[in-house]
Amino acid sequence: MAHKFAANEIRPRAVEWDRDSVFPLELFRKAFDLGLMTGFIPEIYGGQGLTMLDTCILEEEISWGCSGVATSMNANGLALGPILLAGTGEQKRVFVQPFATEFRFASFCLTEPGAGSDAGGIATTARRDGDGYVLNGRKCFITNGVHASQYTVFASTDRSRGHKGLSAFVVPRETPGVSSGKKEDKMGQRASETSDVLFEEVRVPEANRLGAEGEGFKIAMRTIDYARAGVAAMAVGVARAAYEHAAEYGRQRVQFGQPIAMNQAIYFLLADMATDIEAARLLTWKAAWLADQGKRNTKESSFAKAFAADLAMRAATDAVQIFGGYGYMKDYPVEKLMRDAKLLQIFEGTSQIQRMVIAKETLLR
Ligand SMILES: Cc1cc2nc3c(=O)[nH]c(=O)nc-3n(C[C@H](O)[C@H](O)[C@H](O)COP(=O)(O)OP(=O)(O)OC[C@H]3O[C@@H](n4cnc5c(N)ncnc54)[C@H](O)[C@@H]3O)c2cc1C
Known part of the structure; x- marks a missing residue:
């Protein structure tokens, strides 16, 4: 099915999306409807429970059609991965399950202007404030950053501890202080969108922290x-x-x-x-x-x-x-x-x- 989808739905239009740098929203919706976007979500959270091996077979086919499309289709897996790996049952129910039934995007926000390969050096902070945290910082090169309804964000809760001071948070897009920057004009994979995502005095409850403080890296x-x-x-x-x-x-x-x-x-x-x-x-x-x-x-x-x-x-x-x-x-x-x-x-x-x-x-x- 993934191969047919790539051959019939992706390849015929991939050149046009590349030329005009179009994010093919309708195609992604079709992929979602066929179960090609979030099949990796476990069955207990409404998904198909595809294995990583299944997902790789699927990814190869979609990328054979257009790797820009594959990058954007893959981004939900990267963003929901930390929740599936480190979240509580309740966090999985609240932050993962909706992606099995609704057509949505999530983004993984690690990279910053000053911290790419050296991800432990990120400068985004999460300051303790009452029963929650306040996030401040700028993430760059974020796949689907403009379209995401939810972000998985890595921020420092203790800068003196370097990478051991990082923590992971789930931030819904509608939270005040969240915004995305302009879409980058890329060399290739132009059907995928990439942008900055900014966090200015963004307040999240403690329930949105994944794992313990310091486990983010x-x-x-x-x-x-x-x-x-x-x-x-x-x-x-x-x-x-x-x-x-x-x-x-x-x-x-x-x-x-x-x-x-x-x-x-x-x-x-x-x-x-x-x-x-x-x-x-x-x-x-x-x-x-x-x-x-x-x-x-x-x-x-x-x-x-x-x-x-x-x-x-x-x-x-x-x-x-x-x-x-x-x-x-x-x-x-x-x-x-x-x-x-x-x-x-x-x-x-x-x-x-x-x-x-x-x-x-x-x-x-
Ligand atoms: C289109 C696109 C989409 C992306 N999507 C996301 C996303 O969704 N979420 C996200 O968090 N990030 C994303 N990224 C960021 C991506 O992961 C980083 O660009 C990547 O990790 C490299 O970081 P950098 O660009 O800062 O390069 P740098 O880390 O500055 O590296 C520059 C060069 O130096 C080399 N280098 C660095 N350190 C060493 C070393 N110690 N030894 C040898 N060589 C070294 C690198 O290999 C590279 O060749 C995306 C990037 C792009 C371009």
């Missing part, structure tokens, strides 16, 4: 360990699309009296792509499967994210090369893939950060 990292498998699956979808376009073009384009794909220099590129796609998918599924078994998957999700994101970039670049001059033109599908793929090496931990995690989990242990 741990909650964010556990969520991201989970979510990285989803980004890796998106990267596999982009690489697969690049491979399919390049293989098809290589068979058809004749130069020097034969299809260009008959040249070893070209079919070696395609053979490497096909091999790496298989490897990336298996790394991704292993990371997802470990998560589904309740096992720690920090190392495996970084293996998958680094390998798959770098592959997506390499495959898209090689696909442009195989298309030659036509690959550089917007009339052909591969230049979009090259712009879209770049983001996969940046968000949810850059490719460098994945290697730092892998090194910490292996040789520096």
